Amino acid sequence: MRILVTGGAGFIGSNLIHYLLATRPDVEIVNLDKLTYAGNLQNLEDLPDARRHTFLRGDVAEPDDVARAFGAGVDQVFHLAAESHVDRSILDSRAFIHSNVLGTQTLIDRLRRQGHGRLVHVSTDEVYGSLGPAGRFTETSPLDPTSPYAASKAASDLLVLAAVKTHGLDAVVTRCSNNYGPYQFPEKLIPLMITNALEDRPLPVYGDGRQVRDWIHVRDHCAALEVVSREGRRGEIYNIGGVGGERENLVIVRTILAALGKSAALIRHVQDRPAHDRRYAICSDRVLGLGWRGQFDLEAGLRETVRWYQEHRAWWEAVKSGAYRSYYEQQYGKRLG
Ligand code: NAD
Ligand code: TYD
Numbered sequence: 001m002r003i004l005v006t007g008g009a010g011f012i013g014s015n016l017i018h019y020l021l022a023t024r025p026d027v028e029i030v031n032l033d034k035l036t037y038a039g040n041l042q043n044l045e046d047l048p049d050a051r052r053h054t055f056l057r058g059d060v061a062e063p064d065d066v067a068r069a070f071g072a073g074v075d076q077v078f079h080l081a082a083e084s085h086v087d088r089s090i091l092d093s094r095a096f097i098h099s100n101v102l103g104t105q106t107l108i109d110r111l112r113r114q115g116h117g118r119l120v121h122v123s124t125d126e127v128y129g130s131l132g133p134a135g136r137f138t139e140t141s142p143l144d145p146t147s148p149y150a151a152s153k154a155a156s157d158l159l160v161l162a163a164v165k166t167h168g169l170d171a172v173v174t175r176c177s178n179n180y181g182p183y184q185f186p187e188k189l190i191p192l193m194i195t196n197a198l199e200d201r202p203l204p205v206y207g208d209g210r211q212v213r214d215w216i217h218v219r220d221h222c223a224a225l226e227v228v229s230r231e232g233r234r235g236e237i238y239n240i241g242g243v244g245g246e247r248e249n250l251v252i253v254r255t256i257l258a259a260l261g262k263s264a265a266l267i268r269h270v271q272d273r274p275a276h277d278r279r280y281a282i283c284s285d286r287v288l289g290l291g292w293r294g295q296f297d298l299e300a301g302l303r304e305t306v307r308w309y310q311e312h313r314a315w316w317e318a319v320k321s322g323a324y325r326s327y328y329e330q331q332y333g334k335r336l337g
Pocket of ligand 2: 086178187188190204207212249
């Protein structure tokens with residue numbers, strides 16, 4: 001089976017390639033990635049059975065690059081290539097429209113032309129907006145995005161779902177909650193807090209820090225994507241959430257500090273994110289019905305992740321140099337005063 005993974009040099013994409021090579025002896029993988037600031041070939045250095053993986057640098061929104069990746073044809077596409085960070089989308093949203101919206105349409109067009117092959121469109125629970133103190137997102141919750149990132153993902157989901165109807169595209173859409181684990185770029189909450197604490201820098205917590213996310217280990221997400229690729233029904237949406245993964249941000253930050261033996265005095269409450277979603281919680285019943293079960297307990301998964309960043313200092317020190325510094329200054333300079 002020939003599988004195309006887009007965005008396979010990023011956090012989830014590289015974990016997915018590790019997972020597929022380890023669990024699916026029947027697959028060969030082509031990985032199309034533009035290598036933006038978030039793409040990193042070091043994430044793919046210790047792949048099991050690397051002969052079954054081919055890397056191509058290219059833009060998912062460029063039809064010629066996508067045609068090159070398809071080659072003689074692909075059986076399945078796991079589409080993860082995207083601009084993925086809410087804060088960056090608030091600073092500048094242009095790249096989000098290019099990669100997330102035009103990129104998805106470009107893939108749809110190629111699959112139409114090929115005439116067969118399944119698209120697993122990897123999306124996010126953020127398309128649903130924010131929850132109050134009770135309830136969970138189901139697949140029929142209304143779309144109500146509150147950031148340019150979430151709006152661009154909602155647009156891409158709708159393009160895929162429309163193509164299923166208009167063109168009979170064989171596609172499924174997944175909407176997962178917040179991932180954590182190895183190889184996550186240190187702009188997202190968990191790796192930012194771990195690496196800042198390791199450097200004894202302040203930990204910038206937005207607002208009161210009592211916002212809730214439904215954390216899932218990236219390997220559980222990858223296992224769910226694999227199950228949906230085989231068992232998912234054409235045109236269906238599948239929410240994917242953590243197993244008992246709901247925590248307030250401050251609880252996550254304090255757990256990280258405790259695991260590292262660092263002081264809570266590093267925590268700094270800073271100016272909130274505009275239109276900051278208060279709470280996410282996922283109802284995963286539909287994907288559970290396909291046989292998927294999450295394996296990771298959040299506290300154990302967090303301890304494992306903290307250890308990974310302790311043991312891979314060279315990886316994140318390289319990532320946190322160069323352009324990262326100007327992003328950090330722009331996002332946090334004023335906030336941290
Ligand atoms: P990431 O930012 O770590 O990686 C994105 C990858 O896509 C990078 O390797 C980047 O180089 C590549 N890319 C960006 N634009 C591209 C383009 N135009 N053409 C080709 N490659 C391009 O993101 P991630 O956290 O791994 O997220 C992957 C996908 O999963 C995204 O679609 C995101 O919306 C979705 N998702 C993420 C989470 C999460 O918690 N991180 C949760 C749910 C869904
Ligand atoms: P993030 O990892 O950016 O994911 P998302 O916005 O997609 O949920 O943020 C997770 C939560 O952590 C969110 O409520 C925002 C908060 N947060 C902070 O408090 N400080 C930070 O520096 C970052 C990056 C996030």
